[in-house]
Amino acid sequence: MNKPVVIADGAPVAPASTVSPPAATGPVYVVLGGISLSHFLNDTMQSLIPSVYPILKANYALDFAQIGLITLVFQVTASLLQPLIGMATDRKPMPFSLAAGMGFTFFGLLLISTAHHYAMILVAAALIGLGSAVFHPESARIARLASGGRYGLAQSIFQVGGNFGSAMGPVLAALIVVPFGQPSLAWFSSIAFLAMIILWRIGRWYRPRVVPRKAAQLMRPVDGPSPLRTALTLAILIVLVFSKFFYMSSLTSYYTFYLMHKFGVSTQSAQLYLFLFLGAVAAGTLFGGPIGDRVGRRYVIWFSILGALPFTLALPYASLEVSALLSVIIGLILASAMPAILVYAQELMPHRFGMISGLFFGFAFGAAGIGAAIFGEVADRMGIDFVYSICAYLPALGLLAVFLPNLNRAAR
Template identity: 65%
Template sequence: MNKPVILSEDTLVAPIVVDAPATPAPAAPAFAVIGAISFSHLLNDLMQSLIPSVYPILKDNYALDFGQIGMITLAFMFTSSLLQPLIGAYTDKYPKPFSLALGMGFTFAGLILLSVAHHYWVILLAAGLVGTGSAVFHPESSRIARMASGGRVGMAQSVFQVGGNLGTAIGPVLAALIIVPFGQGSIAWFSLVAALAIVVLWQIGRWYQPRIAHRKGAHTSLPEDGPSSTRTMVALTVLMVLLFSKTFYTASIGSYYTFFLMQKFGVSTQASQIYLFLFLGASAVGVFFGGPLGDRFGRKYVIWFSIIGALPFTLALPYVDLYWNAVLSIVIGFIISSATPAIIVYAQELMPHRLGMISGLFYGMAFGFGGIGAAVLGQVADWKDINFVYQVCAFLPAIGLLAIFLPQMKHRKL
């Protein structure tokens, strides 16, 4: 039977509490995932850096000229550059949580093949396989770093990229300690690094898999106060040109700095690898600071500083002695590398609904520009000399003046 409801005066004036959906607070950064993906990036780029590190051995063993060495870099970077935006666009629509682990298998195969290659075309094929592994790795791993960032996207991108820079810096040292004394066949030992990366990436895939459904259901749109489509395309074009100036210069260091030091100052192969490590280590530190500074002060300012700020030092590098070469290379590496996380995150913020494609495009362009730069600069070195290469490349950071055309993006200070 229905009972009468008695409403007291207190009941009538009391506030009614309704369970309303609350705005979710930003998730805290998943530091374990960011650390794991950064460590994987370290392993991935360590293996990539072995290719230019063994150039002196390959040059002596197979009587290669600088043009042929540049073509090896082009084979590696072309596959990575061509495939990365395609893979990124595909995973935007069809995310594959375990693709990172499977893609690392290409790097594993490439290292084994490079260790036993005795013909130039086999070396090119091995380099292309390592480039393919890199193409699979970068777009989705960059997305995972952003997903785990808890809103601190610059920090996450820096931690992710600094892993790659550390791997790139460590690679030449390991090559000097292992590959130079023990020969080309010792490259096979580094396939164990690829096997370790596969295990780590498989665990990251397990973390990523349950979050794919949420990603599919979420719809990310452009902010209402964001730049127009025309300004977005102009900004993306400017960012690519800035990336070109940065990667073209770093390609001259990564592929030929050892030869420059050996020819100009008469240092040994092993000593030249240590000097290269100084530049690459400083680059890793610069990447680490570039992202958080972009979070706090704005990415446009970091881009301005990192590219233009390196110009006085790049202009001086070809004309100083060995000691100041080492000092200037550290300064250049630190300053110019801080642009990388700022450029990537800036581009992602321009098109937040195409994270995989944008990440793949910019990482791919970085590899592509680097590969083209290595090939072109190799031809220039054969035509003139290696010192002339650095005299010309010294002016590349001046292209950073184009940053004036970048729109100012709103950011939240952290």
């Protein structure tokens, strides 16, 4: 029976027969750039759904609860399937599944552009959500594989593409969809075709680097938190993701309505204010991972959620200009959490990359979808202003970060 080898500082490492192949000498930026660009294209298409809510609301006389249900169908479809797809790819990696999954988004866009009934809109949203479920778990694994050991940087590059894509949705909606109407959504199916080509090329790079299932099982940590502590830590991380994306859903789904109601701005102007917030989210994501690599992920997680609390509390009482500034600050701070949370969870369970990636991306989508549905119902009953008064306290859940273990200390 092999025993752990002990190095000079007394930290145990796995025996040589179980150590995975050494990482590259540095990040593979071509692959990281490709997967980030694909994430950009994927989330650009997805972000068109909430960006055209004002159009759908006017065309089909929808109430806020029905608007929230569209988000719920999209987000829950993605969230429920992502962990299952991640578990399947842990067992058998599928290099070309990303290109195939993009086809669901392609057909979803075509369907929503021609939908004449509310039920067809829901089906289209479900198809786009299914495309997201296929994309995220395996692409997160590819980003880590191409990281060269700089895992936070790789996740930031990967995730910032998605956040910039989300930010582009309101701009494209303001410039194209609002003037040309719902049928113009079909034009964006060409983006899905471009993404399929890029992901097929990435799949060819990934295929010879697939880790067999037996080798992946040997990547379990030699030492670390107990199974109970691991489960509790994952639960805390999930609650933190819940607080982050529950609040974010109030902005991505209803911020345009809030600005139009409270300040009387036009639909196009409200979309541009939403773009400022989503652009700040993208910038915050880019910085969160590298900072976590340097100073520790626990500190980034702590600051990125709890640190937004003073600004979320001030938002419901601010003027239009100050609201825009506060939304940028909130986006910058909150967004820095996700790369750190995902890498922290991957290091907690390194033999379950796909499942962990699918769980956290999936829970993020699910929390956003549930939040959108609940906030829509609350907005119908109590008013849109009340929504921002109550959700302002969600970042206070960031206090739970104090219970996260130091993984480096646990390994020692």
